[in-house]
Amino acid sequence: MMTYLKKVKRKLVALRDRAKVRSEAMRAFRYDREQFMSNAGALHLDRKSAARAEIVMGYHVLEKGLTMPRRRLGFGKGAVVHLVNLVESFERRFGAGDSQVRHAVGVLRAYRDLHRNWPEPMPRLDAFLAERPDVPAAKEPHVSRAEFFAARDAPFPLFAASRHVVRHFAGPVPRDTIESAVALAITAPSACNRQYARVHALDDPILRDRLFAAQGGTRGFGSDADKVLVVTADLSSVRWGWERHDCYVNGGIFVMNLCYALHYFGVAHCILHWSVSPETDRAVHGFLGIPSNEAIVQVIACGMPPDEFDVAASPRLSATDVLAWHGGGK
Numbered sequence: 001m002m003t004y005l006k007k008v009k010r011k012l013v014a015l016r017d018r019a020k021v022r023s024e025a026m027r028a029f030r031y032d033r034e035q036f037m038s039n040a041g042a043l044h045l046d047r048k049s050a051a052r053a054e055i056v057m058g059y060h061v062l063e064k065g066l067t068m069p070r071r072r073l074g075f076g077k078g079a080v081v082h083l084v085n086l087v088e089s090f091e092r093r094f095g096a097g098d099s100q101v102r103h104a105v106g107v108l109r110a111y112r113d114l115h116r117n118w119p120e121p122m123p124r125l126d127a128f129l130a131e132r133p134d135v136p137a138a139k140e141p142h143v144s145r146a147e148f149f150a151a152r153d154a155p156f157p158l159f160a161a162s163r164h165v166v167r168h169f170a171g172p173v174p175r176d177t178i179e180s181a182v183a184l185a186i187t188a189p190s191a192c193n194r195q196y197a198r199v200h201a202l203d204d205p206i207l208r209d210r211l212f213a214a215q216g217g218t219r220g221f222g223s224d225a226d227k228v229l230v231v232t233a234d235l236s237s238v239r240w241g242w243e244r245h246d247c248y249v250n251g252g253i254f255v256m257n258l259c260y261a262l263h264y265f266g267v268a269h270c271i272l273h274w275s276v277s278p279e280t281d282r283a284v285h286g287f288l289g290i291p292s293n294e295a296i297v298q299v300i301a302c303g304m305p306p307d308e309f310d311v312a313a314s315p316r317l318s319a320t321d322v323l324a325w326h327g328g329g330k
């Protein structure tokens with residue numbers, strides 16, 4: 001009798017928990033949608049941070065162009081004009097002096113310097129730069145492999161500062177190096193130690209090209225990548241509705257650890273977004289054979305680096321831009 005009652009009680013608790021998760025998830029996703037619609041930069045470009053983000057994306061395109069393998073002069077003409085317009089509009093509304101906007105001007109000057117012998121005139125860009133003579137050309141580091149990995153065994157501040165994505169790949173990465181990097185990356189923390197992350201390693205150029213065609217962020221360098229890591233997070237490890245972001249939070253922490261591990265093992269790698277439509281996400285799950293309970297979090301292109309290569313400067317905000325104290329302590 002007791003066992004029967006216990007079984008009924010367990011079933012009732014399970015039913016109650018399922019109802020709770022369903023209701024939490026409905027409320028949580030509604031809240032996410034409202035928060036997104038009210039704040040996403042793309043819908044609120046009048047805000048300073050949104051306008052700055054658009055400029056950073058604009059200079060990033062040109063920085064990538066400046067540091068790409070097999071760079072061809074004359075690239076990004078439309079991107080240049082777009083960025084000039086964005087900077088002028090930003091300065092009109094919010095004033096000059098923002099460090100990221102100044103870097104955009106520096107990137108435009110580096111672009112112009114590179115094109116000093118280009119036959120087509122660039123009057124719009126020249127006039128824009130002439131009005132901002134105090135901003136020097138941005139420097140995109142050109143490094144040897146030894147220089148780039150010199151801080152592999154250095155204390156953490158030097159090691160962390162030396163990591164950058166690399167879009168130059170010149171050779172195969174041994175499978176056991178990837179295995180060592182993943183073994184190191186699993187030291188990443190996760191909520192309740194649930195260890196959501198999984199890694200699907202592609203070692204096949206046909207799958208790589210199909211994935212990159214769907215992803216869309218590897219033009220000019222993707223076909224040089226030797227291995228591709230698709231980091232996923234197991235939705236089955238999510239327990240409650242309020243944990244709806246857990247795959248991406250825990251997966252993201254794992255990705256960062258994996259990038260440090262790849263850097264430690266001397267593997268050039270470039271993190272790639274997974275901002276794709278539901279149709280693309282479903283199709284990629286299908287052709288890679290990734291089970292539907294694994295949410296794709298990020299993709300990482302890997303290869304061994306050439307002897308010398310360019311790295312995009314990608315300057316950071318300062319800690320004072322990022323850190324906000326709440327409270328009166330010291």
Ligand SMILES: Cc1cc2nc3c(=O)[nH]c(=O)nc-3n(C[C@H](O)[C@H](O)[C@H](O)COP(=O)(O)O)c2cc1C
Nearest residue numbers: 060163164165216217218270271272273274312314
């Ligand atoms: C979530 C995420 C998505 C990214 N997506 C791409 C991408 O699709 N293509 C690409 O070339 N770089 C991509 N990157 C690399 C960033 O451009 C790069 O990390 C950033 O500019 C900072 O430079 P750093 O990593 O060299 O310090 C991505 C990085 C992150 C973290």
